[in-house]
Amino acid sequence: MSRSPDNYLEVRDLAVTYRTAGGEIPAVRGVDLAVAPGSKLGVAGESGCGKSTVALALLRLLPKSARLSGSVLLDGEDVLTMKWGRLRAVRWAGASIVFQGAMHSLNAVHRVGDQIAEPILLHGGATPAEAARRVGALLEQVGLPGQRAGAYPHELSGGQRQRVMIAMALACDPRLIIADEPTTALDVMIQAQILRLIDRLVGEHGISMMMISHDLSVLADTCDRLAVMYAGRVVEEGPARTVFEAARHPYGAALSAAFPRIGDPASRRSPRGLAGDPPDPAALPTGCAFRPRCAVAEERCAEIDPVLWPAGPERAAACVKVLDGDGVLTAEAPDGRAAVDADYQEEAR
Numbered sequence: 169m170s171r172s173p174d175n176y177l178e179v180r181d182l183a184v185t186y187r188t189a190g191g192e193i194p195a196v197r198g199v200d201l202a203v204a205p206g207s208k209l210g211v212a213g214e215s216g217c218g219k220s221t222v223a224l225a226l227l228r229l230l231p232k233s234a235r236l237s238g239s240v241l242l243d244g245e246d247v248l249t250m251k252w253g254r255l256r257a258v259r260w261a262g263a264s265i266v267f268q269g270a271m272h273s274l275n276a277v278h279r280v281g282d283q284i285a286e287p288i289l290l291h292g293g294a295t296p297a298e299a300a301r302r303v304g305a306l307l308e309q310v311g312l313p314g315q316r317a318g319a320y321p322h323e324l325s326g327g328q329r330q331r332v333m334i335a336m337a338l339a340c341d342p343r344l345i346i347a348d349e350p351t352t353a354l355d356v357m358i359q360a361q362i363l364r365l366i367d368r369l370v371g372e373h374g375i376s377m378m379m380i381s382h383d384l385s386v387l388a389d390t391c392d393r394l395a396v397m398y399a400g401r402v403v404e405e406g407p408a409r410t411v412f413e414a415a416r417h418p419y420g421a422a423l424s425a426a427f428p429r430i431g432d433p434a435s436r437r438s439p440r441g442l443a444g445d446p447p448d449p450a451a452l453p454t455g456c457a458f459r460p461r462c463a464v465a466e467e468r469c470a471e472i473d474p475v476l477w478p479a480g481p482e483r484a485a486a487c488v489k490v491l492d493g494d495g496v497l498t499a500e501a502p503d504g505r506a507a508v509d510a511d512y513q514e515e516a517r
């Protein structure tokens with residue numbers, strides 16, 4: 169993660185624990201992320217690794233059972249500590265979210281135009297006539313005729329509903345869009361259209377983006393940088409293409425191999441698949457959380473819980489080793505990062 173005062177979004181040591189009747193669930197365990205203005209960060213990982221929890225935490229949309237720590241700096245202001253009035257403004261103009269599954273996110277009993285107009289009226293200080301004009305323009309921007317403003321969600325297809333969600337996310341000219349699995353519920357052809365649409369709109373408007381997906385190949389195509397999450401942590405981070413093509417963390421490599429690139433013979437080597445399931449966050453294994461599924465785990469991985477450390481230019485990986493493009497394991501010095509415990513540093517050298 170590149171730390172800079174210029175980052176539009178900077179997440180520092182974010183931790184989220186859900187309190188449930190069955191005990192505490194540490195869903196996110198110390199996550200650092202950064203998005204520079206106008207850039208696109210992809211967050212990848214299997215179901216349950218904490219991606220949506222991170223997305224919801226960014227705008228304090230988590231249920232009351234969630235306990236948060238760390239900071240979420242949006243243009244330098246900490247979302248986690250700001251007052252409610254400020255937070256309401258930030259939620260639309262500072263950053264907005266496109267959720268997975270538009271059917272559940274749209275209100276079934278209201279016309280979609282009214283739903284898009286709501287934030288414009290509440291936060292944009294527009295008159296009803298101005299809001300109606302803006303709704304028409306937003307619908308056109310997402311490829312729907314302005315008259316569809318009068319439709320109810322059930323009268324639209326899945327792809328059209330997701331377009332409405334994107335129009336709503338754009339309503340107050342946000343500087344950041346958080347897209348959480350924006351195409352998961354759609355068929356493949358429509359998925360590609362929606363991804364192209366999001367890509368075009370964020371490019372045209374100079375909006376920063378954080379896109380969440382379990383599909384590394386989609387993120388590699390869409391984003392500049394990529395963070396791979398596992399068991400509530402970022403285990404790998406770097407330029408999107410490079411992480412996808414040559415992951416440095418065994419989990420990044422396994423996830424990448426699970427999405428072979430069509431027409432690329434090298435990808436068919438697929439040395440390590442993704443067998444098994446992620447751990448239950450309430451019962452993590454000792455040491456590295458990926459150890460039970462890791463093809464290259466060693467005895468010391470049961471003792472060491474690795475943190476992110478430099479693993480090449482602008483890259484970081486949380487593993488005692490790094491995997492190079494040929495599958496040869498090399499150990500690299502972690503550049504003396506203070507967070508790494510002394511034994512681990514010694515071992516890594």
Ligand SMILES: Nc1ncnc2c1ncn2[C@@H]1O[C@H](COP(=O)(O)OP(=O)(O)OP(=O)(O)O)[C@@H](O)[C@H]1O
Nearest residue numbers: 186188193195214215216217218219220221231449
């Ligand atoms: N409201 C909640 N109460 C208790 N546990 C929760 C809650 N929401 C999520 N969790 C748990 O937190 C962990 C992380 O969930 P999260 O939804 O953030 O992961 P994810 O990577 O986004 O997965 P998916 O892609 O399936 O949404 C999971 O173990 C999940 O069961």
